[in-house]
Amino acid sequence: GRHEICFWSRDKILLDMAGFLSERVDLPGEAGEKNVYAGRRILLYRITGRVDSRPPEDIIGIYNEGLTLLRDGKLRDAWDRFFLLALENKGFAEAYFQLGMCLRGMKKYEKAREQWKKVLDLIPDYKPAIEELKKLPQPPGQTTAELRDRSEG
Numbered sequence: 001g002r003h004e005i006c007f008w009s010r011d012k013i014l015l016d017m018a019g020f021l022s023e024r025v026d027l028p029g030e031a032g033e034k035n036v037y038a039g040r041r042i043l044l045y046r047i048t049g050r051v052d053s054r055p056p057e058d059i060i061g062i063y064n065e066g067l068t069l070l071r072d073g074k075l076r077d078a079w080d081r082f083f084l085l086a087l088e089n090k091g092f093a094e095a096y097f098q099l100g101m102c103l104r105g106m107k108k109y110e111k112a113r114e115q116w117k118k119v120l121d122l123i124p125d126y127k128p129a130i131e132e133l134k135k136l137p138q139p140p141g142q143t144t145a146e147l148r149d150r151s152e153g
Contacts, residue, residue, distance in 0.1 A: 011056075011060055012043075012045055013094075014059075014060065014063060014094060015045075015047070015056050015059065015060070017091065017092050017093050017094045017095075018056070018059045018085065018089050018092050018094075018095075019089045019091060019092065020047055020056055020059075021047070021048045022045040022046060022047055022048055023045065023046055023048050024043065024044070024045055025044050025045060025046040026044070027044055029041075059085065062081050062084060062085055063081070063082075063085060063094070063095070063098075065081055066078045066081030066082045066085075066098055067098070069081065070098065070101060070102060070105070073105075075102045075105045075106050076102075076106075078098070078102050079099060079102040079103070079106075082095045082096075082098040082099045082102065083095075083099060086099060091122060093118075093119045093122040093123050093126060094119075096115045096116070096118045096119045096122070097115070097116065097119045097126070097128060097129055097132075099112075099115040100112040100113075100114075100115035100116040100119070100129070100132060101132070103115060104132065104136070109136050109137060112132070112136065113133060113136055116129040116132055116133050117129075117133075120133075
């Protein structure tokens, strides 16, 4: 039969950024209540379409693997994971954000800045990217007011 992939709401933003289409779904839970598991009500979504051929569980797995590598200081390996995700989906803002985090850790500040600007091109008010840009040394010609204007706009 047909296999449907359902996921928690905590993964929805990540999968949306990765180009997946989804819809809210109600599944039987505990005590006859829909979407209640371990005493908690959770939001569930079903994949209805996708931009590329990589299954969503692979995208989440690669993304989480990249985060673990980044936390462990394995910056180049983490960069490889996030680069793969960004390469496969040019609209995946979170992949670009994490590429910037890797590059910052490698002290490649201008390249990190480029990645975070890509994020802001996709999601203009993405606060984590705005905050990381503020932390970097200012490039020639860039003023703090320009960054502040972007974060307040």
